[in-house]
Amino acid sequence: MIELLENYLGGQWHAGAGAGTVLTDPITAEALVRVSSDGLEIASGFDFARQHGGGALREMTFGARAELLAKIVGVLQANRDAYYEIALANSGTTKADSAVDIDGAIYTVGQYAKWGAALGDAHVLADGDAVPLGKDGVFRSQHVRTPTRGLALFINAFNFPSWGLWEKAAPALLAGVPVVVKPATSTAWLTQRMVQDVVAAGILPPGALNVVCGSARGLMDALEPFDVVSFTGSAETAAVIRGHEAVTMRSVRANIEADSLNSALLMPDATPGDASFEAFVKVLVQEMTVKSGQKCTAIRRAFVPQSLHGAVAEAVAARLERVAVGNPRNEAVRMGSLVSRAQYDAVQAGIAALTRECRPLVDRRGAALVDADPDISACLAPVLLGPLDPSNAELMHRMEVFGPVCTLLPYGRLGEAVTMIRRGEGSLVASVFGADPRSLADAALSIADVHGRVHVVSPEVAGTHTGHGNVMPQSQHGGPGRAGGGQELGGLRALDFYLRRTAIQAAAPVITTLLPTG
Numbered sequence: 081m082i083e084l085l086e087n088y089l090g091g092q093w094h095a096g097a098g099a100g101t102v103l104t105d106p107i108t109a110e111a112l113v114r115v116s117s118d119g120l121e122i123a124s125g126f127d128f129a130r131q132h133g134g135g136a137l138r139e140m141t142f143g144a145r146a147e148l149l150a151k152i153v154g155v156l157q158a159n160r161d162a163y164y165e166i167a168l169a170n171s172g173t174t175k176a177d178s179a180v181d182i183d184g185a186i187y188t189v190g191q192y193a194k195w196g197a198a199l200g201d202a203h204v205l206a207d208g209d210a211v212p213l214g215k216d217g218v219f220r221s222q223h224v225r226t227p228t229r230g231l232a233l234f235i236n237a238f239n240f241p242s243w244g245l246w247e248k249a250a251p252a253l254l255a256g257v258p259v260v261v262k263p264a265t266s267t268a269w270l271t272q273r274m275v276q277d278v279v280a281a282g283i284l285p286p287g288a289l290n291v292v293c294g295s296a297r298g299l300m301d302a303l304e305p306f307d308v309v310s311f312t313g314s315a316e317t318a319a320v321i322r323g324h325e326a327v328t329m330r331s332v333r334a335n336i337e338a339d340s341l342n343s344a345l346l347m348p349d350a351t352p353g354d355a356s357f358e359a360f361v362k363v364l365v366q367e368m369t370v371k372s373g374q375k376c377t378a379i380r381r382a383f384v385p386q387s388l389h390g391a392v393a394e395a396v397a398a399r400l401e402r403v404a405v406g407n408p409r410n411e412a413v414r415m416g417s418l419v420s421r422a423q424y425d426a427v428q429a430g431i432a433a434l435t436r437e438c439r440p441l442v443d444r445r446g447a448a449l450v451d452a453d454p455d456i457s458a459c460l461a462p463v464l465l466g467p468l469d470p471s472n473a474e475l476m477h478r479m480e481v482f483g484p485v486c487t488l489l490p491y492g493r494l495g496e497a498v499t500m501i502r503r504g505e506g507s508l509v510a511s512v513f514g515a516d517p518r519s520l521a522d523a524a525l526s527i528a529d530v531h532g533r534v535h536v537v538s539p540e541v542a543g544t545h546t547g548h549g550n551v552m553p554q555s556q557h558g559g560p561g562r563a564g565g566g567q568e569l570g571g572l573r574a575l576d577f578y579l580r581r582t583a584i585q586a587a588a589p590v591i592t593t594l595l596p597t598g
């Protein structure tokens with residue numbers, strides 16, 4: 081019988097009931113492990129997390145919790161090789177792609193450890209300065225932020241089993257809030273293994289970090305008013321979370337990261353082969369191929385001046401031709417597989433839908449896979465599409481195809497490109513490539529309100545920028561509108577979700593007492 085991964089809740093490991101769900105290798109279809117959350121005592125497990133995990137975390141200062149994060153970094157680093165093995169087997173990713181997930185997570189936790197250390201021995205954070213209310217100035221209003229006394233439930237997507245956990249858990253734990261993570265079933269193994277390693281290391285108080293693998297059934301029902309839920313996944317499931325009575329009736333705070341039609345814009349002053357053109361093409365190919373395009377931030381719509389449309393398509397085609405697709409166990413392979421055959425079918429259906437209004441500019445699907453059976457594996461080569469009629473194209477601005485697929489759109493005037501970018505109705509990220517600081521700044525601001533992040537690449541940063549799709553903990557992640565309206569990361573701003581803001585109205589000495597370090 082295949083190993084059943086256990087769940088950690090209520091300070092103990094529990095095997096779920098029944099046969100569970102089998103996780104597979106997306107290249108070979110080999111069965112790997114099983115997961116099940118059936119029969120778990122969720123309500124009492126959540127209580128344990130709030131009381132014991134949360135209670136112990138709140139006793140500590142921000143600085144002490146930052147030390148816990150630093151220790152977690154040590155555990156994750158020590159077990160890094162095992163994580164790469166699991167990612168290869170369960171996600172079918174190349175080493176470079178796994179690094180985005182695994183090393184990206186370790187870096188993020190490390191950053192929060194550093195930022196938290198700077199908060200020192202505080203239990204309470206000041207929010208602004210005290211302002212006088214009474215005539216003599218003694219009676220004042222001081223806003224403070226303290227950890228919510230609930231738990232943080234993370235319901236995560238399949239594409240980042242490592243980073244998806246830690247980019248949320250680092251600010252939550254630093255804020256003093258216990259975590260329950262429910263990874264997407266298809267790639268739950270890596271998340272479960274990381275939690276197992278951190279629990280085994282005895283770094284965190286019991287109940288501070290929990291994992292439930294398998295069905296999400298009952299998790300939302302068990303949430304109470306001071307809990308928070310952070311969801312990453314499809315717009316359809318996001319609607320279920322938003323409409324759950326934990327959110328609608330019990331005011332559980334919800335952060336939603338949903339699908340997103342991210343853009344890249346090549347400015348009108350670019351010319352074939354110049355620095356902006358080259359940087360644009362390089363990033364576009366990266367975004368189509370890294371993790372086989374299964375990144376929430378991947379470029380789905382690329383906008384170029386009409387006169388450069390052919391040249392960009394050719395340059396992208398030339399680069400994509402060199403990308404070997406297949407089994408990452410073969411060192412020649414640059415792009416691994418999609419996460420599952422189901423995802424493969426969904427992406428193929430998405431391409432078919434888009435081709436009702438597009439024609440293929442580059443379609444590598446006919447090329448031979450390396451060491452992978454096209455009838456079994458979830459490997460799918462990249463496809464670049466061009467609209468038949470840009471002014472009447474509709475679906476590409478509405479439908480996210482979560483794979484190595486992008487649409488290259490020509491524009492006449494820059495204003496037309498801005499209008500089309502805005503038709504995405506809110507995205508995580510857009511990048512802008514050009515050379516003139518004034519027009520780059522204007523373009524960035526013209527789309528800032530519909531994006532969580534605008535990434536501007538000019539020649540002076542072409543070699544050093546962090547990448548369109550790479551989410552750095554220093555910058556906000558999340559976007560308005562269709563992207564879910566969520567906000568994560570962005571340094572210590574991320575703590576806001578886990579802290580409650582209260583106005584304390586009191587005499588100056590009381591305020592000085594409650595904020596001794598402020």
Ligand code: NAP
Binds near residue numbers: 235266300312337338
């Ligand atoms: P999904 O099918 O919506 O699943 C997301 C999570 O929700 C999984 O853990 C899933 O569990 C769980 N879930 C499913 N039904 C649920 C329900 N009724 N109640 C509570 N939880 C439920 O999404 P996905 O296919 O894993 O992820 C792909 C999508 O995520 C893409 O659209 C992508 O754009 C988006 N994404 C967004 C971001 C971002 O930061 N904005 C990041 C990554 C991915 P099971 O796996 O057990 O079904």
